[in-house]
Amino acid sequence: MRHPQLNENGELKHLLTIEGLPRQMVHRILDTASSFVGVSDREVKKVPLLRGKSVFNLFFENSTRTRTTFEIAAKRLSADVLNLNINTSSAAKGESLLDTIDNLAAMHADMFVVRHATSGAPFLIAQHLNRVRGPHVHVINAGDGRHAHPTQGLLDMYTIRHFKKDFTQLRVAVVGDILHSRVARSDIHGLTTLGVPEVRAIGPYTLLPAGLEQMGVRVFTDMREGLKDVDVIIMLRLQNERMNGALLPSAQEYFKHYGLTQEKLALAKPDAIVMHPGPMNRGVEIESAVADGPQSVILDQVTFGIAVRMAVMSMLASN
Amino acid sequence: MRHPQLNENGELKHLLTIEGLPRQMVHRILDTASSFVGVSDREVKKVPLLRGKSVFNLFFENSTRTRTTFEIAAKRLSADVLNLNINTSSAAKGESLLDTIDNLAAMHADMFVVRHATSGAPFLIAQHLNRVRGPHVHVINAGDGRHAHPTQGLLDMYTIRHFKKDFTQLRVAVVGDILHSRVARSDIHGLTTLGVPEVRAIGPYTLLPAGLEQMGVRVFTDMREGLKDVDVIIMLRLQNERMNGALLPSAQEYFKHYGLTQEKLALAKPDAIVMHPGPMNRGVEIESAVADGPQSVILDQVTFGIAVRMAVMSMLASN
Amino acid sequence: MRHPQLNENGELKHLLTIEGLPRQMVHRILDTASSFVGVSDREVKKVPLLRGKSVFNLFFENSTRTRTTFEIAAKRLSADVLNLNINTSSAAKGESLLDTIDNLAAMHADMFVVRHATSGAPFLIAQHLNRVRGPHVHVINAGDGRHAHPTQGLLDMYTIRHFKKDFTQLRVAVVGDILHSRVARSDIHGLTTLGVPEVRAIGPYTLLPAGLEQMGVRVFTDMREGLKDVDVIIMLRLQNERMNGALLPSAQEYFKHYGLTQEKLALAKPDAIVMHPGPMNRGVEIESAVADGPQSVILDQVTFGIAVRMAVMSMLASN
Numbered sequence: 009m010r011h012p013q014l015n016e017n018g019e020l021k022h023l024l025t026i027e028g029l030p031r032q033m034v035h036r037i038l039d040t041a042s043s044f045v046g047v048s049d050r051e052v053k054k055v056p057l058l059r060g061k062s063v064f065n066l067f068f069e070n071s072t073r074t075r076t077t078f079e080i081a082a083k084r085l086s087a088d089v090l091n092l093n094i095n096t097s098s099a100a101k102g103e104s105l106l107d108t109i110d111n112l113a114a115m116h117a118d119m120f121v122v123r124h125a126t127s128g129a130p131f132l133i134a135q136h137l138n139r140v141r142g143p144h145v146h147v148i149n150a151g152d153g154r155h156a157h158p159t160q161g162l163l164d165m166y167t168i169r170h171f172k173k174d175f176t177q178l179r180v181a182v183v184g185d186i187l188h189s190r191v192a193r194s195d196i197h198g199l200t201t202l203g204v205p206e207v208r209a210i211g212p213y214t215l216l217p218a219g220l221e222q223m224g225v226r227v228f229t230d231m232r233e234g235l236k237d238v239d240v241i242i243m244l245r246l247q248n249e250r251m252n253g254a255l256l257p258s259a260q261e262y263f264k265h266y267g268l269t270q271e272k273l274a275l276a277k278p279d280a281i282v283m284h285p286g287p288m289n290r291g292v293e294i295e296s297a298v299a300d301g302p303q304s305v306i307l308d309q310v311t312f313g314i315a316v317r318m319a320v321m322s323m324l325a326s327n
Numbered sequence: 328m329r330h331p332q333l334n335e336n337g338e339l340k341h342l343l344t345i346e347g348l349p350r351q352m353v354h355r356i357l358d359t360a361s362s363f364v365g366v367s368d369r370e371v372k373k374v375p376l377l378r379g380k381s382v383f384n385l386f387f388e389n390s391t392r393t394r395t396t397f398e399i400a401a402k403r404l405s406a407d408v409l410n411l412n413i414n415t416s417s418a419a420k421g422e423s424l425l426d427t428i429d430n431l432a433a434m435h436a437d438m439f440v441v442r443h444a445t446s447g448a449p450f451l452i453a454q455h456l457n458r459v460r461g462p463h464v465h466v467i468n469a470g471d472g473r474h475a476h477p478t479q480g481l482l483d484m485y486t487i488r489h490f491k492k493d494f495t496q497l498r499v500a501v502v503g504d505i506l507h508s509r510v511a512r513s514d515i516h517g518l519t520t521l522g523v524p525e526v527r528a529i530g531p532y533t534l535l536p537a538g539l540e541q542m543g544v545r546v547f548t549d550m551r552e553g554l555k556d557v558d559v560i561i562m563l564r565l566q567n568e569r570m571n572g573a574l575l576p577s578a579q580e581y582f583k584h585y586g587l588t589q590e591k592l593a594l595a596k597p598d599a600i601v602m603h604p605g606p607m608n609r610g611v612e613i614e615s616a617v618a619d620g621p622q623s624v625i626l627d628q629v630t631f632g633i634a635v636r637m638a639v640m641s642m643l644a645s646n
Numbered sequence: 647m648r649h650p651q652l653n654e655n656g657e658l659k660h661l662l663t664i665e666g667l668p669r670q671m672v673h674r675i676l677d678t679a680s681s682f683v684g685v686s687d688r689e690v691k692k693v694p695l696l697r698g699k700s701v702f703n704l705f706f707e708n709s710t711r712t713r714t715t716f717e718i719a720a721k722r723l724s725a726d727v728l729n730l731n732i733n734t735s736s737a738a739k740g741e742s743l744l745d746t747i748d749n750l751a752a753m754h755a756d757m758f759v760v761r762h763a764t765s766g767a768p769f770l771i772a773q774h775l776n777r778v779r780g781p782h783v784h785v786i787n788a789g790d791g792r793h794a795h796p797t798q799g800l801l802d803m804y805t806i807r808h809f810k811k812d813f814t815q816l817r818v819a820v821v822g823d824i825l826h827s828r829v830a831r832s833d834i835h836g837l838t839t840l841g842v843p844e845v846r847a848i849g850p851y852t853l854l855p856a857g858l859e860q861m862g863v864r865v866f867t868d869m870r871e872g873l874k875d876v877d878v879i880i881m882l883r884l885q886n887e888r889m890n891g892a893l894l895p896s897a898q899e900y901f902k903h904y905g906l907t908q909e910k911l912a913l914a915k916p917d918a919i920v921m922h923p924g925p926m927n928r929g930v931e932i933e934s935a936v937a938d939g940p941q942s943v944i945l946d947q948v949t950f951g952i953a954v955r956m957a958v959m960s961m962l963a964s965n
Contacts, residue, residue: 052698060371287741379690
């Protein structure tokens with residue numbers, strides 16, 4: 009059965025997950041993004057590729073930061089952008105998710121950027137639109153539950169390709185709360201798809217999901233051991249609600265064992281890069297000296313993220 | 328005395344209510360809307376009619392859905408749109424409604440789209456602007472208290488005209504909480520203005536206002552009787568707050584007597600259309616099999632709604 | 647040491663405060679604003695000066711009114727505007743102010759309009775951007791704590807210049823809660839910079855800060871005395887939270903002593919103008935007969951405010 013994110017020609021119709029995307033398609037997205045990196049540097053940061061299109065930011069879960077990245081990307085493509093924070097609207101009035109979608113689609117929406125606390129919600133929306141609306145409405149998953157955050161995964165791949173060129177010689181470590189992280193999941197799918205030979209997951213037992221080995225990932229609970237000779241370190245955000253929960257003793261304890269310090273960073277390759285999806289908890293999962301240090305590419309990730317989102321939007325709209 | 332929504336030439340300056348509009352003016356709005364239906368189908372869904380105009384969505388009562396329809400309509404007309412949710416701003420600081428309006432008008436606002444919990448608020452604003460600001464600022468009532476929701480009424484008329492062509496041969500039933508419904512009131516004014524010979528109101532005694540007969544409406548408390556041989560069924564939304572209130576025993580009881588089921592729908596003419604202003608309470612006022620069935624035109628209403636709002640905005644701006 | 651709002655050529659790079667700006671620079675801003683007053687009167691209220699620029703409204707403190715004035719100004723300059731209400735986003739997630747700024751700057755923001763409850767926050771942001779980002783990102787202070795509200799000060803200067811032409815012959819009274827007012831502070835700096843020979847501050851002892859005399863201001867606690875023969879009266883808003891606080895007996899008492907009535911207004915020059923930054927508390931600091939009377943220029947301030955903000959934005963972007 010065809011994945012709902014691909015059309016009958018195998019082109020990307022929606023972007024729901026990196027899992028299962030062919031390697032050359034991921035590279036094509038990154039190549040397209042590369043052509044957009046320059047746009048944001050120009051005097052007039054706009055191209056007319058989505059002029060007259062209506063892009064809806066459907067955020068069922070609040071995230072000003074992620075919403076902003078998509079809003080900028082869409083505006084630089086000249087789209088009309090509509091922000092809908094759904095907690096306070098129809099959902100509160102008891103309308104079903106798909107009724108909301110049907111309504112907005114009936115207004116001739118061209119693209120939905122969907123953030124939802126429930127894993128699979130964007131998938132459900134895409135399937136529904138495929139069934140009832142034909143090929144002209146597109147869905148981008150902007151983070152669903154613990155499942156996937158594919159544009160974050162892609163911008164992480166863009167960043168790694170930018171700094172390391174060749175994926176097939178790399179050791180990459182993903183560090184932190186893997187269990188609850190859709191970013192980790194998308195990164196792991198991206199890395200294995202692109203041929204990274206050694207992907208490592210580092211975290212406390214309580215925050216490591218089962219099944220990582222089957223995904224081709226080496227698991228470490230000792231961070232010093234896990235960081236040894238890696239080329240790329242992807243730190244994950246520790247959600248506030250975990251900090252004093254049952255799964256972790258305390259933020260201080262966490263920092264001691266899994267916080268990235270200069271001393272631990274020294275165990276990686278000398279030219280290793282440090283990444284973080286943001287927002288950072290300084291002093292919890294990462295030390296400021298590292299976050300702001302010469303190996304940090306955290307702000308490059310943000311810059312590339314706009315280009316990657318422009319690439320995805322323009323590719324979906326043209327397929 | 329002239330109605331404040333008309334200028335000295337009898338043209339529409341504001342849209343506050345359908346009540347009292349000449350029949351040919353309503354038809355002219357629907358004709359104009361018809362020319363906009365195609366715009367939303369185009370590759371580039373934009374016309375420059377309101378370029379450089381500032382449209383303010385003034386929502387004193389939250390409604391993401393309605394606000395969105397006006398925002399899309401204005402953006403497709405190339406206007407600059409500013410969304411003001413007033414609960415959290417000046418109103419909270421104790422500024423009076425008319426001071427807020429005066430301020431925004433002083434910023435050279437061109438159009439106010441006003442939603443307010445108080446019946447008559449948009450009327451008050453329009454009168455004030457007529458007095459102090461001259462002919463260049465326009466008000467559209469986007470729903471005021473229990474009074475009127477004229478763009479919803481007009482899009483309902485557009486939908487009926489689209490599917491039934493001739494108003495003068497129709498039987499139309501409006502079903503549900505007529506008492507609290509500004510949609511019902513606007514629909515009834517639209518239908519009688521356009522010459523519908525038989526308008527029926529169906530609902531429980533407690534949700535039927537006095538005076539319907541004087542508006543030329545036949546009243547039914549038995550839904551089966553009321554639906555007999557009608558051409559159009561307009562279902563109303565049952566507000567959540569009514570469901571367990573003093574006026575109704577329960578949502579289940581309501582559905583049993585006034586929910587539109589396939590079985591009750593069979594009493595209407597075989598080609599009867601089913602309408603609903605949304606958002607729907609499936610299983611309360613309407614059964615899913617009907618909402619998604621072949622006689623439902625509920626999503627067409629949404630599509631036509633954008634065109635009707637574009638028509639009203641462009642006509643006001645050009646008068 | 648150079649003030650962080652000026653670049654190495656002494657041009658305005660950020661607008662943080664009026665304090666310390668050279669007189670001719672203030673006049674240049676007002677002259678530029680004057681060229682924008684006409685834009686808002688046109689059929690198409692748009693100029694392309696900021697086309698393709700990304701302007702971020704960063705409101706760490708909610709103010710729909712102020713945010714709206716900047717949003718309109720930016721849109722009339724053809725910028726892309728992004729509104730970020732930060733209470734509900736990253737700040738809640740514990741991200742630091744400067745991390746938020748770094749992130750948005752990495753998205754190639756061109757301008758930040760910052761409102762913050764903490765005095766000095768926009769200053770901190772500008773210093774940080776000067777250090778890490780080079781000359782292409784601009785900050786406008788849209789009100790910080792009790793410190794400054796320079797665009798309000800400039801629009802007040804614009805208004806006075808418009809109606810009174812020559813600053814060097816004027817007596818100007820600022821009346822009310824001087825202690826907590828960033829507007830008062832910015833006005834006083836504007837007035838003294840522009841050569842107003844007599845600036846008066848009028849208010850109860852408890853709401854007058856120390857050090858006014860050193861700023862060249864004459865202090866009055868008796869409003870009748872203070873208003874005698876003034877050319878300009880700038881009334882301040884009494885914050886709700888002061889009304890029943892320890893510093894004031896009651897709103898009624900306040901009105902009796904410091905509310906501007908027609909009777910008190912008669913003590914000023916016959917052609918004195920009355921100003922207020924809004925939103926007004928009618929019946930607290932100002933009587934409706936005065937607010938709506940022939941000497942009131944309160945709505946002119948609003949109109950000029952858009953032009954002044956357009957001027958500041960376009961000058962920063964071109965420096």
